Amino acid sequence: MDYKLQVRVQSHLEQMGSLDDRSMGDLDDECLYSAEMDAQKTQSTDSNEQVSLSSSLPVAGNKMIRNGVYKSIKTVVFSNKLNLLMPFGPLAILVHKMTAHNGWVFFLSLLGITPLAERLGYATEQLAFYTGPTVGGLLNATFGNATELIISIYALKSGMIRVVQLSLLGSILSNMLLVLGCAFFCGGLVYPGKEQAFSKATAVVNSGLLLMAVMGLLFPAVLYYTHTERHAGKSELALSRFSSCIMLLAYAAYLVFQLKSQKDLYVPIGEEGSQNEQNANDDDDEAPEISKWESIIWLAIMTAWISILSDYLVDAMQGASEAWGVPISFISVILLPIIGNAAEHASAIMFAMKNKLDISLGVAIGSSTQISMFGIPFCVVIGWMMGQEMDLNFQLFETATLFITVIVVAFFLQEGTSNYFKGLMLILCYLIVAASFFVHEDTSSSGESKQPKT
Amino acid sequence: MDDQKSNHHNNKSIDLDDSPPFVRIHSHAEIGSSEERAVLELEDERLNSCDSITRKKHPFKETSSSDICHMKCKNSLWNSIKIVIFSSKLNILMVFGPAAIIVHKTTGYHGMVFLLSLLGIIPLAERLGYATEQLASFTGPTVGGLLNATFGNATELIISIFALRNGMIRVVQQSLLGSILSNMLLVLGCAFFSGGLVIMKREQVFNKAAAGVNSGLLLMSVMGLLFPAVLHSTRTELHFGKSELALSRFSSCVMLFAYAAFLYFQLRSSKKLYDMESKTETSDDDEAPEISMWEAIVWLSILTTWIAVLSEYLVDAIEGASTALKIPVAFISVVLLPIVGNAAEHAGAIMFAMKDKLDISLGVAIGSSTQIAMFGIPFCVIIAWIMGQPMDLNFQLFETATLFLTVIVVAFMLQEGTSNYFKGLMLILCYLIVAASFFVHVDLDSVVDKPHKNGE
Numbered sequence: 001m002d003y004k005l006q007v008r009v010q011s012h013l014e015q016m017g018s019l020d021d022r023s024m025g026d027l028d029d030e031c032l033y034s035a036e037m038d039a040q041k042t043q044s045t046d047s048n049e050q051v052s053l054s055s056s057l058p059v060a061g062n063k064m065i066r067n068g069v070y071k072s073i074k075t076v077v078f079s080n081k082l083n084l085l086m087p088f089g090p091l092a093i094l095v096h097k098m099t100a101h102n103g104w105v106f107f108l109s110l111l112g113i114t115p116l117a118e119r120l121g122y123a124t125e126q127l128a129f130y131t132g133p134t135v136g137g138l139l140n141a142t143f144g145n146a147t148e149l150i151i152s153i154y155a156l157k158s159g160m161i162r163v164v165q166l167s168l169l170g171s172i173l174s175n176m177l178l179v180l181g182c183a184f185f186c187g188g189l190v191y192p193g194k195e196q197a198f199s200k201a202t203a204v205v206n207s208g209l210l211l212m213a214v215m216g217l218l219f220p221a222v223l224y225y226t227h228t229e230r231h232a233g234k235s236e237l238a239l240s241r242f243s244s245c246i247m248l249l250a251y252a253a254y255l256v257f258q259l260k261s262q263k264d265l266y267v268p269i270g271e272e273g274s275q276n277e278q279n280a281n282d283d284d285d286e287a288p289e290i291s292k293w294e295s296i297i298w299l300a301i302m303t304a305w306i307s308i309l310s311d312y313l314v315d316a317m318q319g320a321s322e323a324w325g326v327p328i329s330f331i332s333v334i335l336l337p338i339i340g341n342a343a344e345h346a347s348a349i350m351f352a353m354k355n356k357l358d359i360s361l362g363v364a365i366g367s368s369t370q371i372s373m374f375g376i377p378f379c380v381v382i383g384w385m386m387g388q389e390m391d392l393n394f395q396l397f398e399t400a401t402l403f404i405t406v407i408v409v410a411f412f413l414q415e416g417t418s419n420y421f422k423g424l425m426l427i428l429c430y431l432i433v434a435a436s437f438f439v440h441e442d443t444s445s446s447g448e449s450k451q452p453k454t
Numbered sequence: 455m456d457d458q459k460s461n462h463h464n465n466k467s468i469d470l471d472d473s474p475p476f477v478r479i480h481s482h483a484e485i486g487s488s489e490e491r492a493v494l495e496l497e498d499e500r501l502n503s504c505d506s507i508t509r510k511k512h513p514f515k516e517t518s519s520s521d522i523c524h525m526k527c528k529n530s531l532w533n534s535i536k537i538v539i540f541s542s543k544l545n546i547l548m549v550f551g552p553a554a555i556i557v558h559k560t561t562g563y564h565g566m567v568f569l570l571s572l573l574g575i576i577p578l579a580e581r582l583g584y585a586t587e588q589l590a591s592f593t594g595p596t597v598g599g600l601l602n603a604t605f606g607n608a609t610e611l612i613i614s615i616f617a618l619r620n621g622m623i624r625v626v627q628q629s630l631l632g633s634i635l636s637n638m639l640l641v642l643g644c645a646f647f648s649g650g651l652v653i654m655k656r657e658q659v660f661n662k663a664a665a666g667v668n669s670g671l672l673l674m675s676v677m678g679l680l681f682p683a684v685l686h687s688t689r690t691e692l693h694f695g696k697s698e699l700a701l702s703r704f705s706s707c708v709m710l711f712a713y714a715a716f717l718y719f720q721l722r723s724s725k726k727l728y729d730m731e732s733k734t735e736t737s738d739d740d741e742a743p744e745i746s747m748w749e750a751i752v753w754l755s756i757l758t759t760w761i762a763v764l765s766e767y768l769v770d771a772i773e774g775a776s777t778a779l780k781i782p783v784a785f786i787s788v789v790l791l792p793i794v795g796n797a798a799e800h801a802g803a804i805m806f807a808m809k810d811k812l813d814i815s816l817g818v819a820i821g822s823s824t825q826i827a828m829f830g831i832p833f834c835v836i837i838a839w840i841m842g843q844p845m846d847l848n849f850q851l852f853e854t855a856t857l858f859l860t861v862i863v864v865a866f867m868l869q870e871g872t873s874n875y876f877k878g879l880m881l882i883l884c885y886l887i888v889a890a891s892f893f894v895h896v897d898l899d900s901v902v903d904k905p906h907k908n909g910e
Contacts, residue, residue, distance in 0.1 A: 327692065395688075395690075396684065396688050397684050397685065397688050397690055400680065400684045401681070401684075404673075404676070404677050404680055404858075405677075407673065407862065408670075408673045408674065408677060411669065411670060411673060411865060412670055414869070415662075415663075415666055419719075420719075421667070421715060421716065421719040422670070424712070424715055425670060425671070425674055425712060428674070428708050428709075428711065428712050429674055429677055431708050432677055432678055432681060432704075432705050432708055433677075433681070435681075435701055435704045435705065435708075436681035436682075436685065436701055438692075438701075439685070439691055439692045439693070439697035439698075439700060439701050440685060440690050440691065440692065440697075441690050441691060441692045442690065
């Protein structure tokens with residue numbers, strides 16, 4: 001079995017036990033299962049066998065399948081307390097049809113997307129159990145930020161290029177500063193005696209990739225700002241598209257590199273882990289909670305739901321900005337990513353408090369790397385195919401923000417240790433960034449008009 | 455005793471303040487050999503004559519109250535003045551202070567007034583540091599650390615506050631910036647360079663973790679300065695003129711909070727270090743400081759008042775001096791003021807580096823930069839807010855870019871944890887480049903400087 005997933009399953013099992021000790025924020029950790037789940041898990045493994053048996057017994061099959069569907073829904077939808085927010089999704093659609101008050105529609109759809117994003121991550125993980133480590137890693141790499149990508153694609157379709165750029169940028173910033181800072185801070189508070197250590201090598205590789213992404217973003221912006229492009233308007237676009245292809249290639253190479261080195265790395269950790277963990281005798285419980293086809297179906301359902309809600313979200317953004325009196329850039333850069341990333345945020349903090357800083361780092365920095373080296377170039381290429389003129393010129397202010405942030409974070413990470421003060425510094429840096437965007441007027445977006453949808 | 459010496463970082467860090475006087479006396483004795491070195495024009499600030507070492511036994515006996523107290527008080531006053539004023543050879547420059555005032559009243563020749571008051575402030579600044587240390591040895595490590603953290607750069611802050619009162623906001627920004635630059639490049643470079651020359655065989659080592667934390671704080675302050683500047687230069691602020699000011703004030707509060715957290719964090723970790731190490735120390739009773747607590751407080755206030763008086767003349771004379779000496783005000787604020795104001799710290803850092811105590815030098819140089827960047831600059835913004843002056847964190851693009859590059863270069867050099875004379879030389883040469891850039895830099899916001907049209 002895949003040892004990487006074994007580590008993850010064991011970490012799941014650990015959290016189930018310590019559920020009662022935690023008193024976190026409003027949102028529960030995405031891996032938090034209620035105590036009933038323990039019983040349900042064994043039930044679902046039974047139901048797995050039942051479902052696989054049922055496929056060969058078509059007579060009693062219908063009833064079994066209905067049971068299977070019911071259990072599946074129970075597993076996926078009702079197990080997580082975060083899913084209380086799910087009704088906000090349909091509510092947003094209702095409000096939109098009835099009142100068309102954009103502020104509310106925006107807010108409600110945002111709340112509605114949060115649990116869906118978390119469940120999407122869950123379904124992806126479950127599916128990754130069945131595929132090998134290769135495809136599993138690819139799945140995680142692609143669907144990890146599926147929510148942001150889906151929102152971005154809808155915004156691209158509406159021609160809101162600035163919103164795409166700003167929301168992707170904000171996602172990177174919030175992951176690097178806020179999520180990482182909170183993880184360091186909470187971890188340092190829980191373990192005040194010593195500094196927590198994490199794998200320097202991974203952090204450095206990620207920092208290198210982030211710096212490369214900044215380089216890709218910097219040149220179009222500086223070209224534009226210094227008015228030194230050869231063919232005004234066309235040069236940056238061509239350069240951006242070329243750079244995006246290169247960045248996608250680099251990201252693919254990074255995945256290959258990571259998978260190959262992890263295969264070697266994970267053998268000893270897996271063995272060690274199975275000796276040290278208390279749930280070593282749960283080897284047979286590596287089985288995921290839902291079957292392969294169930295996870296594919298749930299994946300599709302979640303993606304579809306997220307797309308629908310994203311549509312409403314993007315439509316309502318302009319109106320919400322006017323209704324609340326907040327600049328669109330602030331909404332895109334700060335509000336959208338914070339709420340969209342809420343589940344990852346909570347899980348990173350929780351892992352840090354359990355002294356598993358490597359996982360927190362993977363969530364935070366890995367996500368930033370993914371968006372900057374995959375998400376942004378991917379959107380440029382999608383825009384190319386759609387005929388939208390999205391380029392990598394994020395305007396000077398945003399590019400400078402990203403540049404200084406990447407440098408600050410890369411510097412903090414290179415030491416390989418963390419304490420609560422570093423976390424506090426990162427959080428305060430995020431406050432400064434957020435404050436700057438609050439008073440930042442985006443001159444290039446005021447000229448943009450959203451293309452009306454049918 | 456070597457343990458105690460290694461504990462004494464500098465007069466800037468929060469530290470085990472029982473040891474400094476002891477250490478200082480030690481370094482006094484060692485300086486006997488430094489007289490052969492003809493490296494510095496200015497003597498080390500801690501150079502005391504041999505008389506003061508015997509005199510340190512007196513302070514406790516002099517504070518008793520009895521009939522002969524009056525005579526004893528006069529004695530103690532004389533002793534106190536002797537200790538504070540006449541003990542340091544640097545204090546010869548003290549006469550320039552009153553000289554500046556006299557020149558101002560008689561001739562009003564701004565160039566001379568500026569130079570004389572500058573020279574007059576140098577010994578006062580050094581004595582202020584001395585008095586702060588003495589006072590810190592009476593209070594516990596907590597308050598002592600806080601004292602060092604606040605008064606460490608009191609001179610720069612006092613000069614800045616006077617400049618603010620006159621509305622010379624650009625001068626404030628540039629002098630604080632110049633102080634950071636000179637500490638990071640010039641003082642640190644000279645320390646690395648001299649230390650590397652003296653200790654040729656191996657590379658000197660310093661505490662990477664402390665340097666890393668300071669570099670992180672400096673980067674955070676650069677972040678705080680960068681956003682208002684970029685907002686302004688890209689003309690993307692929401693309410694023109696008001697946005698940057700609001701953002702600057704908010705960022706200043708955040709930075710002050712971060713600095714307070716840094717002090718707290720440093721105190722906690724140094725307390726643990728001190729507890730661990732105090733068991734191995736055999737500290738004698740010779741930790742007694744040289745002057746009593748009340749004397750220290752009195753001297754502190756006297757010196758602060760004197761510095762304030764001279765600063766006023768200094769600030770008033772800047773613009774006239776710039777015209778008279780034909781140097782841009784930017785160059786005076788960024789390069790001249792800090793070099794001269796920091797002269798004593800400069801000498802101290804070099805001396806400690808040559809004694810292979812690079813941690814103390816680093817504390818002096820980088821700790822001072824961090825203090826100004828994370829405390830001095832936001833503090834001035836807040837003071838200006840209270841005064842009603844519109845000082846913000848927008849240091850204009852050129853200055854901000856300079857600071858950004860410098861912080862990155864220094865952070866990069868420090869991260870290795872070792873030093874040699876070549877690194878020091880690189881830092882010094884970087885400072886030369888920075889100084890040269892400011893020599894030909896016209897500050898468009900400055901009232902006095904106008905671009906020279908005829909190639910004067």
